[in-house]
Amino acid sequence: MKQQCVKVLKKKGEPVRKMLLELEILDNSLKIGVDEAFLYLPLSRKPAPGELESFLEETELIAFDFELQQKKPAPEDLLGFSPSYEVIGDIALLEDTDLDSQKASRIADALLRTQPNIKTVLKPLTPVIGEFRVREFEVVAGVPTTETIHREYGCRYKVDISRAYFTPRLSTERSRILSWIKEGDTIVDMFAGVGPYSILLAKSKKPSKVIAIDKNPDAVHYLKENINLNSAKNIEAIEGDAREEAKKFAGTADHVVMNLPHNAHEFLDSAVLLTKPGGIIHYYGITPEDNLYESSIKLIRGAAERAGRKVEVLEKRVVRSYAPHQYNICIEARII
Ligand code: SAM
Numbered sequence: 001m002k003q004q005c006v007k008v009l010k011k012k013g014e015p016v017r018k019m020l021l022e023l024e025i026l027d028n029s030l031k032i033g034v035d036e037a038f039l040y041l042p043l044s045r046k047p048a049p050g051e052l053e054s055f056l057e058e059t060e061l062i063a064f065d066f067e068l069q070q071k072k073p074a075p076e077d078l079l080g081f082s083p084s085y086e087v088i089g090d091i092a093l094l095e096d097t098d099l100d101s102q103k104a105s106r107i108a109d110a111l112l113r114t115q116p117n118i119k120t121v122l123k124p125l126t127p128v129i130g131e132f133r134v135r136e137f138e139v140v141a142g143v144p145t146t147e148t149i150h151r152e153y154g155c156r157y158k159v160d161i162s163r164a165y166f167t168p169r170l171s172t173e174r175s176r177i178l179s180w181i182k183e184g185d186t187i188v189d190m191f192a193g194v195g196p197y198s199i200l201l202a203k204s205k206k207p208s209k210v211i212a213i214d215k216n217p218d219a220v221h222y223l224k225e226n227i228n229l230n231s232a233k234n235i236e237a238i239e240g241d242a243r244e245e246a247k248k249f250a251g252t253a254d255h256v257v258m259n260l261p262h263n264a265h266e267f268l269d270s271a272v273l274l275t276k277p278g279g280i281i282h283y284y285g286i287t288p289e290d291n292l293y294e295s296s297i298k299l300i301r302g303a304a305e306r307a308g309r310k311v312e313v314l315e316k317r318v319v320r321s322y323a324p325h326q327y328n329i330c331i332e333a334r335i336i
Helices: 010-022 075-079 101-114 168-178 196-205 217-229 242-248 264-274 294-306
Strands: 002-009 038-042 059-065 085-088 091-094 120-124 137-142 147-152 155-160 186-189 209-214 235-239 253-258 275-288 311-323 326-335
Touching: 002 010, 010 038, 038 059, 075 101, 085 168, 091 101, 101 120, 101 137, 147 168, 155 196, 155 217, 168 196, 168 311, 186 196, 196 209, 196 217, 196 235, 209 217, 209 242, 217 235, 242 264, 253 264, 264 275, 264 294, 275 294, 275 311, 294 311, 294 326
Parallel strands: 091 120, 186 209, 186 253, 209 235, 253 275
Antiparallel strands: 002 038, 002 059, 085 091, 120 137, 147 155, 275 326, 311 326
């Protein structure tokens, strides 16, 4: 279809395209035209006098015959509604666990047809449960697997999500912890899972050592694979109970990461034991909205007092909403 456009030499085209985008007059419903020497940038309206002044000499306003931009169909175009799902690597997890099998199959089919990055669609059969915080799944469609590689902040995490815990929903939180770490620090990740905290911290901040502990042998299997996959240095992966392992590293940690929000309070004595004087505990909890922090701070103070130490609360924040009126919180506490 014929439309007004800006004609510009290819090699001078990018700043002009950016300017049109900023002015919100680049017509994205049409494909940018191109020939050997020129780009033809379609306009949604005529530029006002002066709008393209800085490019007056290299541009020309002409009419050009454009092709329509092909809009890729989205799942909602095929289904008539937007399905809720979470993506881990190339696996989509359906979030509505009450779906009947016919509706789950329709959604899975739409996802596989429209999202080239998705190869498998799973429906969780249980919530995250048990000491190892894992779920059971049913394969709804696609490649029948629960193993994948998830990419996050330049790191890769291989995981079988039916055998070890992993969620991309904590990615922002993981990057927030980064800002607390300094080069040369020693970090103990008491509940490391497949390594998303340990590996990100080790890769980004040059700590002198990261001790990554998990009790789930499958999580530690993937943790070790992920350390290699990411060429992460200075991580010691340990399969064991954080309470027992803490005794071996008493007084060594500048930072202790306690990402076991339902039960972290049971491990506070070990976390205090791990910290150097002035070391920081990153404590996660699940708390009700009418008592977001106070009970948890009391528990941290109690553990410190039992060890004859003091606490300075440095930061407290909501990480995400967990359930109605329940929040996943984090408290940063210095143990003096
Ligand atoms: N930090 C990881 C992440 O962000 O993906 C994993 C967090 S997951 C909520 C908690 C982890 O703690 C699980 O991998 C579980 O196996 C581990 N865990 C539970 N009890 C433990 C214990 N007593 N000692 C060490 N690890 C434990």
